[in-house]
Amino acid sequence: xxxxxxxxxxxxGSMADIAFLLLIFFLVTATIQxxxxxxxxxxxxxxxxxxxxxxRNIFRLSLNKxxxxxxEDGIMELEDLKIAAMAxxxxxxxxxxxxxxxxxxxxxxxxxxxxxxxxxxxxxxxxREASYGMYVSVQDALTAAxxxxxxxxxxxxxxxxxxxxxxxxxxxxxxxxxxxxxxxxIETIRDMFPMKLSEAETxxxxx
Amino acid sequence: MKSIRNSKKAQPAISTAALxxxxxxxxxxxxxxxxxxxxxLLVDNNLPQANQVKKLEKKDRVIEIYVGRPNQDLxxxxxxxxxxQLNNKIAHINEVGPYVLQELAQKPDAIRNLVTVSLKIDKExxxxxxxxxxxxLRKVNLLKVNYTVFQGxxxxxxx
Numbered sequence: 605x606x607x608x609x610x611x612x613x614x615x616x617g618s619m620a621d622i623a624f625l626l627l628i629f630f631l632v633t634a635t636i637q638x639x640x641x642x643x644x645x646x647x648x649x650x651x652x653x654x655x656x657x658x659x660r661n662i663f664r665l666s667l668n669k670x671x672x673x674x675x676e677d678g679i680m681e682l683e684d685l686k687i688a689a690m691a692x693x694x695x696x697x698x699x700x701x702x703x704x705x706x707x708x709x710x711x712x713x714x715x716x717x718x719x720x721x722x723x724x725x726x727x728x729x730x731x732r733e734a735s736y737g738m739y740v741s742v743q744d745a746l747t748a749a750x751x752x753x754x755x756x757x758x759x760x761x762x763x764x765x766x767x768x769x770x771x772x773x774x775x776x777x778x779x780x781x782x783x784x785x786x787x788x789x790i791e792t793i794r795d796m797f798p799m800k801l802s803e804a805e806t807x808x809x810x811x
Numbered sequence: 812m813k814s815i816r817n818s819k820k821a822q823p824a825i826s827t828a829a830l831x832x833x834x835x836x837x838x839x840x841x842x843x844x845x846x847x848x849x850x851x852l853l854v855d856n857n858l859p860q861a862n863q864v865k866k867l868e869k870k871d872r873v874i875e876i877y878v879g880r881p882n883q884d885l886x887x888x889x890x891x892x893x894x895x896q897l898n899n900k901i902a903h904i905n906e907v908g909p910y911v912l913q914e915l916a917q918k919p920d921a922i923r924n925l926v927t928v929s930l931k932i933d934k935e936x937x938x939x940x941x942x943x944x945x946x947x948l949r950k951v952n953l954l955k956v957n958y959t960v961f962q963g964x965x966x967x968x969x970x
Contacts, residue, residue, distance in 0.1 A: 616828060623834035630841045639873075639929060640864035641959035649949050667938070732939030737859040739938050740958055744861035751863055774868060803942075 642743055647804070654802075661718050663692045663726045667742065669733030682741055689749035692717045693724050693797065708757060708796065721753070725800045750799050758793045766793050854879035854896050859934035860963040867957055872925050874914045874953075876907065878940060879933030893936045895944070904940075907947040915953070927955040 665685075666674045673680050675688055695717035696709025706720045718724035726746060730739055754766035762769075772778070773786050856879050867873055877896040881889040885901075894901045897910045915926060928948060932941060948956065 616831065619831040620827065620834055623831050623838060627834055627838045627841065630838065630845065639867040639957075639959050640962050641867060641929065641957040642861060642863065643865050643927070643955070643957050646945055646949050646954040646956060648952065648954060730938045730942075732937055732942070734938045735934060736932050736936045736938055736941055737934030739941070740859040740861055740934070740960060743958065744863050744960075747861075747863035770865070774866075 642740070642747060644743075644801075647802075657723070657725050658719070660697065660716060661723045661725055663689065663718070663724065665726065665728045665742065667728075667730040667734040667738060669731040671735055671738040673738075673742065682738075682745060685742065685745040686749045686752070689726065689746055690753060692726075693721045693749065694753055695724075696720065708760070710756075721797045722795070725802055727802045729803065746801065750797055753797050754793050757796050758789070761792070762789055766790070769793075851899060852877065852882065852896070853885055853899070853901055854881055854894055855933050855935075856931055857933050857935070858931060858959060858961050861958075861960040862962060862964055864960060864962055865957075867927065867929060867959065871918070872922050873927055873929050873957075874911055875929045875931060876911075876944060877931045878936050878944070880935070893933070893940055895940075904943050904947065907944055908951045911948065911953055912951055925955075926953065927957050928953055929957045929959045931959045 664674075664676055668674065673682060673685065675685065680688065691711060693711075694709050695711035695714055696706040697711075697713050697715060697717060697719045698704040698706065699713075704720050704723070706722075709721065711717065728742065728746070751767055758764060758766040758769060769786060769790055773783065773790060778786070854877055856877055878893055879896075880886070880891050881894055881901070889901065895904060895907065896902065897906060898914075902910065911928065915923060918926060930941065930944065945956065948954070
C-alpha cells in the first residue's frame with residue numbers, strides 16, 4: 605500500500621556514468637590544437653635589384669643535398685649555428701667615433717664579421733634536395749640567435765624580455781595607450797637587430 | 812528514515828543528483844573549446860620541430876597548405892613523391908596561386924591583408940617543393956607565411 609502511493613523515482617545514479625563516458629570520449633578524441641610555427645615574410649616580387657652589400661656584412665649559410673650545413677667556408681654542426689650567428693650579428697666591427705659605430709654591441713669587433721647589426725645580412729641558400737626538417741631547424745636556430753640578442757637589449761632598456769613583449773602585444777588585454785607604448789618598444793628593439801634573412805643570391809660589393 | 816532513527820552514527824548519504832549536471836557542464840565546455848579537424852589529410856604530415864615559435868592565433872586569418880607523401884591508401888595510385896594538398900584534394904603546384912586567391916576572396920575585406928599562409932609540410936619533403944610554393948605565393952603577393960611546426964627541441968633530420 606505504502607509503496608503504491610509514491611511515484612517511483614527514476615534512478616539517476618547511472619546518468620553520471622554516461623556523462624563521464626561521453627566526457628572521456630571527447631577528451632581522448634579531441635585535441636586542443638593551436639598551431640605554432642615560425643613566421644616569415646617573403647620578399648615581394650620586385651624589379652629593382654637589392655643594393656650590393658659589403659662581403660663582411662654577409663653571413664653565408666648553405667645547406668647541401670645531404671643536409672650538411674656550410675657556414676662561410678666550412679661545415680658546421682647545427683648546435684654551433686646559434687652562437688656563430690650571434691657572434692656575427694653582435695660583432696660591432698666599426699670603431700668608436702665612426703657614425704656607424706654600434707654602441708650596444710658586445711662582440712669582439714672582428715674585421716671578418718659584421719660592421720653593425722643593422723647592416724648585417726644572413727644569406728641562406730638551400731639545395732632543392734635538402735630536407736625540410738633540416739631547413740626548419742636552421743631557421744629555428746637563426747630565430748633563436750635574433751631572439752637572444754633582442755632579449756638582451758630589451759632587458760637592458762625596458763627590463764623585460766622581447767619575446768614576452770611580443771606575446772603580450774598579440775594578446776588583447778590592454779588599453780590602447782599601453783599597446784601603442786609597447787609597439788614603440790618592440791619597434792625600437794627590432795630596429796636595433798633587424799632580421800635580414802635573404803634566401804636569394806646575395807651579391808657582394810667588391811672592395 | 813528507518814536507518815537514521817536506528818543508528819545515530821550513520822551519516823546521511825551525500826546527494827549525487829547534481830553530479831551529472833557538473834559532468835555535463837564539463838562535457839559542454841570541452842565540446843565547445845576543442846576544434847574537430849575539418850580536413851581529412853590525404854598526405855603524411857609529420858611536421859618538423861622547433862622551439863622559437865609563435866602562435867597562429869586566429870583561425871579565420873589562416874590559409875593552410877599541406878605537403879607530404881601521399882598516405883598509404885593513395886600511394887598505390889599516386890606514388891610516393893610529395894604532393895600538395897589544398898582543401899581536401901591533391902593539387903598541382905600551378906593550382907596553389909588560384910587556390911590561395913580564391914580563399915582570400917572569401918575572407919572579409921577588413922582582414923584580407925592580415926592573412927597568413929600556414930605551410931604544413933612534412934619534414935621529409937625536399938626544400939625544392941617548398942621554394943616552388945613560396946614562389947607561387949610571391950606571384951600572388953601573399954607574403955606572410957608561417958612554417959607550422961610541432962613545438963619541441965629541433966631534432967635534426969638524421970634519418
